[in-house]
């Protein structure tokens with residue numbers, strides 16, 4: 001193999017001049033510096049899943065990837081590659097499996113529709129697979145020097161994290177956060193991050209983050225026809241203005257939480 005020669009110019013790397021925060025792009029030295037500065041990792045949790053006829057199949061990942069980039073720029077830390085596999089409900093019927101939103105018959109009456117395979121879903125996994133994956137990841141992020149983990153995205157993955165949070169915090173020596181604020185009494189419900197399923201909240205967020213990926217015309221104009229596989233409200237009432245408002249609010253709210261957690265970590 002030919003030896004590599006670097007000129008002096010090549011070796012003059014500017015020291016942390018840009019906000020480089022994606023774990024997969026960092027050199028070991030950049031990783032060390034960012035972790036020494038703020039031992040935070042952000043884990044977007046996605047899946048590939050039907051989000052109505054109007055939104056992309058990666059909707060669940062696009063939202064936290066965007067928010068976490070902003071949080072990492074402001075508060076430091078590293079954004080992990082998306083955990084794309086995630087759990088959800090699964091029901092067998094006549095020898096076929098139906099996952100998540102396929103199960104329209106399990107929805108509240110006013111949102112229900114016949115059970116069917118909705119187009120484009122993949123990356124569902126059982127809890128039995130998800131649990132050991134999370135165990136491995138949490139063990140290793142702690143080993144890598146992370147002390148604060150923010151994970152959010154696909155509803156059932158975030159829900160799983162919330163159920164296990166206390167146990168995982170103790171087990172893996174981490175402080176764990178998500179971006180839902182049920183615990184936060186002063187929270188403004190309209191400004192929650194990534195709630196419902198392809199309704200006003202998620203559609204507004206994608207309109208703010210990647211308007212080029214939203215095809216509202218696919219929903220039609222007939223208000224009597226509520227689109228299937230979305231809810232709890234009508235995505236035709238979504239707006240990029242609301243999406244921007246949610247992002248601004250959540251960046252501020254999560255930054256306050258993270259700064260407190262960092263101060264606590266530094267005092268330990």
Ligand SMILES: [Zn+2]
Pocket residue numbers: 051059060154155196197198202
């Ligand atoms: Zn979603």
